[in-house]
Amino acid sequence: MRDVAERAGVGVGTVSRVVNGGVSVRQVTAARVQRAIDELGFHRNEVARALRPGMTSSTIAMLLGDLSNPFYAAIAKGALDVARSAGYAVMLSSVDEDALAEQRAARELFSRRIAGMMLVPVRRDTAFLQRAQRSDTPIVLIDRPAHGVETDAVLVDNDRGGYLATQHLLAHGHIRIAMLVAPSYYTTGQRTNGYRRALRAAGIPIDPTLVVDLPEGSVQAAEVATHDLLRRRGGPTAIFASTNFLCEGAIRAMHQAGRQVAVVGFDDFRLADLIPLPATVVTADPGDVGRRAASLLLRRIGGDRGPVEREIVPVRLIQRGSGELSPGATRKGNTACPTQ
Amino acid sequence: MRDVAERAGVGVGTVSRVVNGGVSVRQVTAARVQRAIDELGFHRNEVARALRPGMTSSTIAMLLGDLSNPFYAAIAKGALDVARSAGYAVMLSSVDEDALAEQRAARELFSRRIAGMMLVPVRRDTAFLQRAQRSDTPIVLIDRPAHGVETDAVLVDNDRGGYLATQHLLAHGHIRIAMLVAPSYYTTGQRTNGYRRALRAAGIPIDPTLVVDLPEGSVQAAEVATHDLLRRRGGPTAIFASTNFLCEGAIRAMHQAGRQVAVVGFDDFRLADLIPLPATVVTADPGDVGRRAASLLLRRIGGDRGPVEREIVPVRLIQRGSGELSPGATRKGNTACPTQ
DNA sequence: CCGATTTATGGCAACGTTTCCGTTTGGAAA
DNA sequence: TTTCCAAACGGAAACGTTGCCATAAATCGG
Numbered sequence: 204m205r206d207v208a209e210r211a212g213v214g215v216g217t218v219s220r221v222v223n224g225g226v227s228v229r230q231v232t233a234a235r236v237q238r239a240i241d242e243l244g245f246h247r248n249e250v251a252r253a254l255r256p257g258m259t260s261s262t263i264a265m266l267l268g269d270l271s272n273p274f275y276a277a278i279a280k281g282a283l284d285v286a287r288s289a290g291y292a293v294m295l296s297s298v299d300e301d302a303l304a305e306q307r308a309a310r311e312l313f314s315r316r317i318a319g320m321m322l323v324p325v326r327r328d329t330a331f332l333q334r335a336q337r338s339d340t341p342i343v344l345i346d347r348p349a350h351g352v353e354t355d356a357v358l359v360d361n362d363r364g365g366y367l368a369t370q371h372l373l374a375h376g377h378i379r380i381a382m383l384v385a386p387s388y389y390t391t392g393q394r395t396n397g398y399r400r401a402l403r404a405a406g407i408p409i410d411p412t413l414v415v416d417l418p419e420g421s422v423q424a425a426e427v428a429t430h431d432l433l434r435r436r437g438g439p440t441a442i443f444a445s446t447n448f449l450c451e452g453a454i455r456a457m458h459q460a461g462r463q464v465a466v467v468g469f470d471d472f473r474l475a476d477l478i479p480l481p482a483t484v485v486t487a488d489p490g491d492v493g494r495r496a497a498s499l500l501l502r503r504i505g506g507d508r509g510p511v512e513r514e515i516v517p518v519r520l521i522q523r524g525s526g527e528l529s530p531g532a533t534r535k536g537n538t539a540c541p542t543q
Numbered sequence: 544m545r546d547v548a549e550r551a552g553v554g555v556g557t558v559s560r561v562v563n564g565g566v567s568v569r570q571v572t573a574a575r576v577q578r579a580i581d582e583l584g585f586h587r588n589e590v591a592r593a594l595r596p597g598m599t600s601s602t603i604a605m606l607l608g609d610l611s612n613p614f615y616a617a618i619a620k621g622a623l624d625v626a627r628s629a630g631y632a633v634m635l636s637s638v639d640e641d642a643l644a645e646q647r648a649a650r651e652l653f654s655r656r657i658a659g660m661m662l663v664p665v666r667r668d669t670a671f672l673q674r675a676q677r678s679d680t681p682i683v684l685i686d687r688p689a690h691g692v693e694t695d696a697v698l699v700d701n702d703r704g705g706y707l708a709t710q711h712l713l714a715h716g717h718i719r720i721a722m723l724v725a726p727s728y729y730t731t732g733q734r735t736n737g738y739r740r741a742l743r744a745a746g747i748p749i750d751p752t753l754v755v756d757l758p759e760g761s762v763q764a765a766e767v768a769t770h771d772l773l774r775r776r777g778g779p780t781a782i783f784a785s786t787n788f789l790c791e792g793a794i795r796a797m798h799q800a801g802r803q804v805a806v807v808g809f810d811d812f813r814l815a816d817l818i819p820l821p822a823t824v825v826t827a828d829p830g831d832v833g834r835r836a837a838s839l840l841l842r843r844i845g846g847d848r849g850p851v852e853r854e855i856v857p858v859r860l861i862q863r864g865s866g867e868l869s870p871g872a873t874r875k876g877n878t879a880c881p882t883q
Numbered sequence: 884c885c886g887a888t889t890t891a892t893g894g895c896a897a898c899g900t901t902t903c904c905g906t907t908t909g910g911a912a913a
Numbered sequence: 914t915t916t917c918c919a920a921a922c923g924g925a926a927a928c929g930t931t932g933c934c935a936t937a938a939a940t941c942g943g
Contacts, residue, residue: 204899214923219901227921229909250600250656251899253590254928258901260590262634262655270620271830273613273813280610283637292651294602295635297623311632315602316590451814458817473613474791474814477798490611544929554893559931567891569939591929594898598931 204245211239222247259318259504262292263497266308266322267345269299274447274470274489275323278345281493282321289501291318302326313340319500321345327389341503345496347389348513355503357496357514361390361469364485364518365397365445368467371483371520372441373405376529377465381413381432381439383449385420394445394469413439417449425452426459433460440530441465447472450482454525465528467520476523483526487516544585551579562587599658599844602632603837606648606662607685609639614787614810614829615663618685621833622661629841631658640760642666653680659840661685667729681843685836687729688853695843697836697854699827701730701809704858705737705785708807708825711860712781713745716869717805721753721772721779723789725760734785734809753779757789765792766799773800780870781805787812790822794865805868807860816863823866827856 204222208215213236220228221236228236239245253260263286268275279295286293294312298304302325309331312320319341324332327350332342344356372380382398385391395414402409415432417424425444429452432438441464444450450468457463463480471486495514520526544562548555553576560568561576568576579585593600603626607615619635626633634652638644642665649671652660659681664672667690672682684696712720722738725731735754742749755772757764765784769792772778781804784790790808797803803820811826835854860866 208923215899216901216903216924217922220922223901229921232921246650246654248656248899249651249654250590250593251928252901254594254899254930255901256928258928264632270610270616270623271613273611273616276610276613276616279635280637283610283635287636287648290651292604292634292636292655294632295619295623296627296632297620308627310586311630314586314589315632316588454817472814473812474818477791477794477819478814478817479819548893555929556894556931556933557892560892563931569891572891588929591898592931594900594929595931596898598898 204247207236207239207243207245210243211236253316260316261290262294262315262317263500263504264294264296264312264315264317264320264322266296266298266305266312266320268297268323270297272448273472277489278323278493278496281490281495282497283493285494285497285501289497291501298325300325306331319343319504321496321500323347324349341500343496343500343503345492353511355499355512357492357499357516359390359487359492360515360518361393362397362400364469364487365394365443366401367397367518367520368443368469368485368526369398369401370404371467371522371526372443372465373401373407375441375465375527376531377439377441378407378530379410379413379437379439380441380443381415382443383425383428383445383453384414384416385446385449386417388420391445398443398445420446420448422448422452422455425449426456427452429453429456430460433457433462433464439464441467441526441528443467443469445469450484454478454480454482463525463528465526465530467526471521475521480525480528481523483521483523485518485520487518492516544587547576547579547583547585550583551576593656600656601630602634602655602657603840603844604634604636604652604655604657604660604662606636606638606645606652606660608637608663610637612788613812617829618663618833618836621830621835622837623833625834625837625841629837631841638665640665646671659683659844661836661840663687664689681840683836683840683843685832693851695839695852697832697839697856699730699832700855700858701733702737702740704809704825704827705734705783706741707737707858707860708783708809708866709738709741710744711807711823711862711866712783712805713741713747715781715805715867716871717779717781718747718870719750719753719777719779720781720783721755722783723765723768723785723793724754724756725786725789726757728760731785738783760786760788762788762792762795765789766796767792769793769796770800773797773802773804779804781807781866781868783807783809785809790824794818794820794822803865803868805866805870807866811861815861820865820868821863823861823863825858825860827858832856 204215204218208218218236221233225233252258265282270276283293296308298308305325321343323345324347332352342354344354348356369380399409415428417428442453444453444466447470453466468482468484471484475482544555544558548558558576561573565573592598605622610616623633636648638648645665661683663685664687672692682694684694688696709720739749755768757768782793784793784806787810793806808822808824811824815822
């Protein structure tokens with residue numbers, strides 16, 4: 204910058220003003236400075252810029268779960284797009300449901316003087332965020348709210364999703380509807396609430412043996428659990444698989460068992476419409492979740508000191524076949540499609 | 544840091560030394576400083592640290608294509624994991640095959656004084672990288688090499704992949720093997736080379752009408768092209784779909800047309816084994832690509848000045864059914880599975 | 884116990900920017 | 914032409930760290 208100033212015959216302050224929008228700089232001076240900038244290929248050093256007190260670093264951080272989960276990948280993509288078009292770089296860190304790793308990653312990111320942070324909190328207890336907040340770095344939570352902390356959040360309408368899925372199965376005559384539940388994330392509880400509410404509204408008592416708590420949220424866990432459900436006497440005629448991976452697991456199990464009951468999944472997935480019995484799902488637009496989170500965060504960074512916001516992204520039901528099976532139509536025997 | 548120094552009754556230099564590993568600091572002094580650090584909750588400011596000349600910023604950048612493509616998501620995940628476990632934060636930017644956006648994003652990232660960069664270059668002409676390189680920031684290319692620039696790269700064995708896929712189809716008696724080709728990325732050319740080589744080795748002349756250049760690499764484009772291929776008189780009995788999206792498009796088209804010819808895809812995808820005719824693919828491990836790229840970059844950042852390296856990640860063939868169809872067995876009529 | 888040598892330590896400059904403050908300049912009004 | 918005000922501009926401090934240099938302290942050999 205000093206080189207530019209020298210070449211243009213002005214002071215560094217003037218160069219800084221030109222670089223930052225050219226207020227209080229004469230047209231002719233600005234042009235001379237600009238020419239020097241171009242000739243020298245000067246580019247503002249963002250690091251030095253961020254060092255100044257009170258300056259935002261034009262970098263925001265994002266901390267979320269396993270990127271190989273398309274749900275998170277879509278969120279990341281949405282957020283990245285919005286941030287980039289606003290001139291912000293995004294530091295992305297991915298920790299898979301490990302509270303300690305999350306805390307460490309968050310600390311590392313904050314030490315880089317980020318302008319703000321989006322995160323999918325692992326635990327509801329986010330005490331470590333309060334320390335960050337006291338340095339008034341804006342934070343937006345994604346997918347799951349925090350415990351006591353009052354923080355902006357962008358959530359999916361999990362309760363309604365659970366309700367819609369269950370109601371849809373009820374409408375097709377199912378009474379014994381099982382639910383596969385991933386370990387206790389917040390979303391899980393909400394989806395279960397929706398499930399219960401739909402059953403209650405239909406006057407059907409809740410059978411606790413049909414609500415299966417899985418040891419982990421993996422495809423394999425859901426596969427095992429579904430096999431178990433199918434083997435039971437008086438087992439369910441329908442399954443509400445409350446995440447994308449659980450839905451895949453349920454479908455795999457039924458495929459292997461050669462026995463199909465109705466299934467509704469939560470979160471859409473690629474090729475859901477191409478499998479032998481296309482998957483009916485309730486889903487929000489995860490890209491939209493990411494975009495909203497980034498927009499909200501940018502607004503806060505921009506100085507918006509309004510009350511804490513909580514955006515709820517709507518869900519919708521996509522009917523493809525697996526959720527429209529009636530209790531009697533339970534398919535037996537192998538499907539006509541080769542399995543391996 | 545000055546506060547810490549004051550509280551511990553030492554100079555700032557000593558605090559700095561303690562923070563950076565405590566060489567040339569007495570045990571007792573280091574302990575006193577550490578206590579002050581803990582009491583004050585001090586944490587090193589990475590921004591100020593990166594401002595010092597010659598210092599690495601402990602942040603690396605990654606620039607790749609659309610994150611909603613699971614191939615890129617998997618690469619990102621692999622790279623993120625390696626970088627994080629080495630204490631590096633990753634700035635991730637995603638530009639979808641837009642050379643101008645790529646250049647802008649790269650410039651923005653470099654202005655943040657990153658320690659290194661990984662990128663999937665959009666164009667083979669990476670002149671803009673040379674400017675970056677002259678500031679000797681290490682760069683590792685992923686998936687595609689650059690034109691003249693001598694830069695480390697981690698590539699997939701595309702040529703062998705194309706060869707394996709085509710040879711596999713040849714082994715099942717196919718003669719008229721079409722290839723769906725995405726717009727001119729580097730990978731495309733290599734895969735086509737493998738395809739040609741296999742045909743040549745089998746003594747089969749290459750029919751240019753069977754090599755279909757698509758206007759874009761989307762599912763839809765492949766769908767349209769496949770429909771066209773299926774309608775031709777004397778059309779192909781097998782298709783080599785040279786990316787994951789193209790493979791999906793081909794499968795969709797055949798599903799709709801109710802007519803199935805053999806297909807081998809490039810890059811694996813989720814649920815490939817659950818669709819009516821499970822997809823045979825050649826694939827590399829994309830997570831491994833990301834991990835290798837990050838490892839190589841970290842080595843360069845660590846000071847490795849060895850000769851330019853070019854890692855080739857191997858591919859393997861996964862047989863699932865769609866590639867093992869014989870020319871005669873071309874399935875006609877609708878599959879037994881409901882389509883919508 | 885003293886000088887020499889090594890080790891620990893304190894302090895200051897520098898990294899590249901922005902902001903503040905004081906000075907100069909331009910131009911309009913008188 | 915002079916006066917005056919606002920706009921334009923230059924310069925320096927500060928952000929938090931590290932590296933270097935000088936100095937103080939400790940250790941060691943004689």
